[in-house]
Amino acid sequence: MEPAPPxxxxxxDNLKALKILGKxxxxxxxxxxxxxxxxxxxxxxxxxxKVVDKTSVHAKLDAVRRARWEIQVLSSLSHPFLxxxxxxxxxxxxxxxxLPYCPGGDLNVLRYHQxxxxxxxxxxxxxxxxxxxxxxxxxxxxxAYRDLKPENVLIQHSGHVTLTDFDLSRKLNPKTVTNNxxxxxxxDPNLPSHDRNLPESSRKHRRNFSRWIPLSSETxxxxxxxxxxxxxxxAKSARxxxxxxxxxxxxxxxxxxxxxxxxxxxxxxxxxxxxxxFAVDWWALGILMYEMMYGTxxxxxxxxxxxxxxxxxxxxxxxxxxxELTDLIEKLLAKNPTKRLGYSRGAVEIKExxxxxxxxxxxxxxxxxPPFIPARDDGxxxxxxxxxxxxxxxxxxxxxxxxxxxxxxxSPLMSPSPNRFNxxxxxxxxx
Numbered sequence: 295m296e297p298a299p300p301x302x303x304x305x306x307d308n309l310k311a312l313k314i315l316g317k318x319x320x321x322x323x324x325x326x327x328x329x330x331x332x333x334x335x336x337x338x339x340x341x342x343x344k345v346v347d348k349t350s351v352h353a354k355l356d357a358v359r360r361a362r363w364e365i366q367v368l369s370s371l372s373h374p375f376l377x378x379x380x381x382x383x384x385x386x387x388x389x390x391x392x393l394p395y396c397p398g399g400d401l402n403v404l405r406y407h408q409x410x411x412x413x414x415x416x417x418x419x420x421x422x423x424x425x426x427x428x429x430x431x432x433x434x435x436x437x438a439y440r441d442l443k444p445e446n447v448l449i450q451h452s453g454h455v456t457l458t459d460f461d462l463s464r465k466l467n468p469k470t471v472t473n474n475x476x477x478x479x480x481x482d483p484n485l486p487s488h489d490r491n492l493p494e495s496s497r498k499h500r501r502n503f504s505r506w507i508p509l510s511s512e513t514x515x516x517x518x519x520x521x522x523x524x525x526x527x528x529a530k531s532a533r534x535x536x537x538x539x540x541x542x543x544x545x546x547x548x549x550x551x552x553x554x555x556x557x558x559x560x561x562x563x564x565x566x567x568x569x570x571x572f573a574v575d576w577w578a579l580g581i582l583m584y585e586m587m588y589g590t591x592x593x594x595x596x597x598x599x600x601x602x603x604x605x606x607x608x609x610x611x612x613x614x615x616x617x618e619l620t621d622l623i624e625k626l627l628a629k630n631p632t633k634r635l636g637y638s639r640g641a642v643e644i645k646e647x648x649x650x651x652x653x654x655x656x657x658x659x660x661x662x663x664p665p666f667i668p669a670r671d672d673g674x675x676x677x678x679x680x681x682x683x684x685x686x687x688x689x690x691x692x693x694x695x696x697x698x699x700x701x702x703x704x705s706p707l708m709s710p711s712p713n714r715f716n717x718x719x720x721x722x723x724x725x
Contacts, residue, residue, distance in 0.1 A: 302328070302341075302381030302392055309343065310686025320357045320461055321346040324689060325395060341380060345390040347693045358389065360461040365391050367437065367460040374659055375428035377456050388690075396456060398449025398668035405444065405586060413586045415619050417665045421447070422583055423653055424455045429579065430641035433572050438464050442578035443556050444585060453664030466571055557601050558591040562629045565602045576636035576644065580626025584610060587619065592627070618649040 311324035326341040346361045368379040368391065380392040398404070401421065405411055413421070425447060432439050441462040448456050561577035563570045584592045592611065593604035610627050612620045625635035625647070636644045645655060 302339075304343075304381045304383035304390060304392055306345075306383060306385070306388060306390065306689050309689060311343070311689050311692065312686050315342055320361060326392070327686065328392075340395045341392045342395045343390055343392050343689075345388055345689060345693075347387060347696075348389055349387045350693070350696075361389050363463075364459075364461040365389075367463055368393070370435065371431075373428060373431045375424045375455055375457065376431060377458060388693075393458075394450070394456075396448035396450050396458075398451075398453065398666060400445050400449070401447040401455075401582075401586070402444035404449060404666055405589070411589045415587075415617070418583060418586045418619065419649065419653070420661075420665055421455055421586070422579070423650060423655070424658060425457070425579065425582070426641055426644060427655070427658065428455070428457050429575050432463070433575070433640055436465055436467060438466050438570075438572050439575050439578075440464060441556060441559075442575055442582060443559050444582065447582075449666060449668060451668060453667040454659070454661075557598055558594050560602070560605060561631070562606050563631050565605050570631070572640070573631040573634050573637045576626050576634055577631070579644075580610075580623050583619070583623050583626070587623070588613070618647070618651075622647050622649040 309326050309328060312327055313325050314322060315325050316323040321344050324343045324345065326343045328339045328341055344361075346358060348358055365379065365382060368377060371378060377393045380394065382392075383390040405413060425442070429439060429442070437460075439457065439460070439462075441459055442457075446457060446459045448458050450456050559578045559581045561570065561574045564574060581591055581593075593601055593608055595601040595604050606629070610624065612624075622635070622644075626644075628634040631637055635647065644650075645653070
């Protein structure tokens with residue numbers, strides 16, 4: 295992500311929105327062009343600003359509480375594949391926080407523009423390796439992400455990924471696990487991955503990612519242009535908000551009993567209400583890999599009931615010759631979480647799989663040519679528009695319009711661009 299002030303002073307009275315990046319039950323995300331003037335220079339920064347209107351009839355106490363939790367999580371993050379909060383703002387009416395703007399869209403948008411709308415195994419390896427590192431860091435902090443899906447994986451200016459939306463995440467106590475491949479030595483889950491002992495077989499086969507070829511600059515511009523006018527027909531998975539299912543105690547580590555996630559990505563233990571822990575993220579990683587490979591999720595049914603039945607009973611279907619990729623997906627989609635790859639030793643166990651042979655985990659950030667690099671000026675594309683020649687639209691005025699009959703008319707900020715927040719939401723109350 296591009297460097298930005300660690301604590302940006304936000305004032306909704308002075309910030310103007312260029313367009314809406316996303317809109318959902320918990321809040322609205324605006325594209326903001328923020329200018330900071332000093333005696334000698336003026337610095338312009340493009341930001342993503344997430345705003346919750348606390349006075350709205352749609353803003354329930356749970357949504358505000360989850361927003362505060364997301365701010366708390368973001369404030370604690372420091373990782374190249376996770377976002378860093380740039381500043382916060384709160385008034386009696388609004389709660390807002392700013393993040394770096396990711397101009398490359400999300401993985402769902404990017405997949406839509408690939409041949410046959412799927413990724414090659416090589417590209418899947420690149421993105422999943424970075425996502426795996428991000429999840430590993432969260433788990434080392436005791437945080438279960440619980441909402442992994444293509445729409446929540448954004449592409450930074452650099453072409454590397456970053457996860458977003460942490461309102462469904464949960465703090466859990468890590469369990470102590472035993473590394474059976476290291477003479478039963480205890481592995482501390484709080485250690486970063488590069489401090490854990492990798493087997494010699496993994497170290498021997500390390501290579502760089504230099505063979506991955508990015509899209510050309512012209513193609514990058516074309517894709518970004520299409521993103522602005524594209525209406526993706528992505529499966530409308532319902533995002534299931536946290537609700538307590540059972541009260542169960544566990545002696546080794548802590549589990550959550552909340553029913554939470556996005557229905558096509560929800561793990562069997564969540565559907566059953568058995569209590570869950572970090573392994574739900576490894577299940578979702580397997581679903582994500584399957585979707586990147588085939589363009590659809592493996593257990594989607596005609597309705598939620600059928601989807602959940604498939605999650606509990608159906609095996610993922612693979613086409614063609616079996617490979618390391620399909621083997622990894624199958625191991626991540628084990629119905630029993632205790633048999634799921636990653637359950638015993640976390641991310642290090644997944645990194646040892648043959649699909650990642652040759653990956654130099656310490657050098658991921660050194661990859662100068664990721665598969666897709668957004669055009670450098672895409673973040674400012676709206677600035678030259680006559681529509682926003684006055685500097686943008688007042689954010690407070692925008693929310694005020696929503697409360698009047700005039701809000702029946704389309705907002706000047708809205709565009710037919712793909713919206714990762716257009717999901718059927720289920721409003722439940724207990725975290």
